[in-house]
Amino acid sequence: MDYILETKGLTKRFSSETAVENLEMKIPKGEIYGFLGPNGAGKTTTIRMLLGLMKPSSGSVKIFGQDLNKEKINILKGIGSLVESPSYYPHLTGYENLEALRKIVGVPKYRMNEVLEIVKLKDVAHKKVKGYSLGMKQRLGIAAALLNHPKLLILDEPTNGLDPSGIIEMRDLIKRLPAEYGMTVLISSHLLSEIDQIATSAGIISKGKMIFQDTIEAMREHAQQRISLKVNDSHHAYQFLAAKGEKADFQDGIIYLDDHTDKQVARVVHSLVQEGYSLYRVEEEKRSLEDIFLQMTSKEDA
Numbered sequence: 001m002d003y004i005l006e007t008k009g010l011t012k013r014f015s016s017e018t019a020v021e022n023l024e025m026k027i028p029k030g031e032i033y034g035f036l037g038p039n040g041a042g043k044t045t046t047i048r049m050l051l052g053l054m055k056p057s058s059g060s061v062k063i064f065g066q067d068l069n070k071e072k073i074n075i076l077k078g079i080g081s082l083v084e085s086p087s088y089y090p091h092l093t094g095y096e097n098l099e100a101l102r103k104i105v106g107v108p109k110y111r112m113n114e115v116l117e118i119v120k121l122k123d124v125a126h127k128k129v130k131g132y133s134l135g136m137k138q139r140l141g142i143a144a145a146l147l148n149h150p151k152l153l154i155l156d157e158p159t160n161g162l163d164p165s166g167i168i169e170m171r172d173l174i175k176r177l178p179a180e181y182g183m184t185v186l187i188s189s190h191l192l193s194e195i196d197q198i199a200t201s202a203g204i205i206s207k208g209k210m211i212f213q214d215t216i217e218a219m220r221e222h223a224q225q226r227i228s229l230k231v232n233d234s235h236h237a238y239q240f241l242a243a244k245g246e247k248a249d250f251q252d253g254i255i256y257l258d259d260h261t262d263k264q265v266a267r268v269v270h271s272l273v274q275e276g277y278s279l280y281r282v283e284e285e286k287r288s289l290e291d292i293f294l295q296m297t298s299k300e301d302a
């Protein structure tokens, strides 16, 4: 697997507590990686270490296949980030604020219009920033982060404090980045629903430890409990499935399938129909992702 970012045993201890403990973060190239955890879980501390803003107590960070400790300047050239709400000169326009940053980054002027186009701020670029909504200010921050054509974009809670329309705009913007610009995105959030809607893979951190890391589909599969099948002549249908070695239960005339993937469910349905059974219902008894998330993070409390 081609990881654009990989940490090994990443740990940060403050005098009284361990904020990040033995983190093995793996971000595949081209993904939107949702870094999810309750407030105080250690997301910002991790992100600060990934950006070289804070020194780890132990462990290492590899980005673009290079060690952050050794190749910091080179690596940071390929990263764009939005870590805190950016501060602007309120009496200058969005364009003028961005222009000041462009000069620091040292990219050609034509890049200004490109990034304003990406974040959809072209129409308001010549208005003063003091009239911008928080969402517009955040998108201007992303425009600045995109100036140097980053391969990796790191966003710490970019939707915090935004109103619903601001959240939708931000979400749409982030979703376009991998496909249209070949970027990989790391986005942190304390809201599962947000990660569920934006990310393609996810890591869940709780009390400084990574408690889950996989694709979003795998995370959703965790939320799947069991499939119930309502069939005619259900007792015989159950015996037929059991004889075939399916992991199934039978209760009150209903057949339940445990731990079945979509493909396995399709296979069971197909074989029942082929055998001549009438299938009335195939239903999923589902715990919500939110339940799973709460369960995972509260387990750590126990």
Ligand SMILES: Nc1ncnc2c1ncn2[C@@H]1O[C@H](COP(=O)(O)OP(=O)(O)OP(=O)(O)O)[C@@H](O)[C@H]1O
Residues within 6 Å of the ligand: 014, 015, 017, 018, 019, 037, 038, 039, 040, 041, 042, 043, 044, 045, 046, 190
């Ligand atoms: N400079 C510091 N000195 C001491 N403790 C710190 C420092 N920075 C963070 N911490 C502690 O480390 C833990 C993790 O904090 P962190 O800000 O990384 O969490 P977070 O997941 O980003 O949460 P939030 O979303 O609330 O910012 C917290 O308990 C916090 O109090």
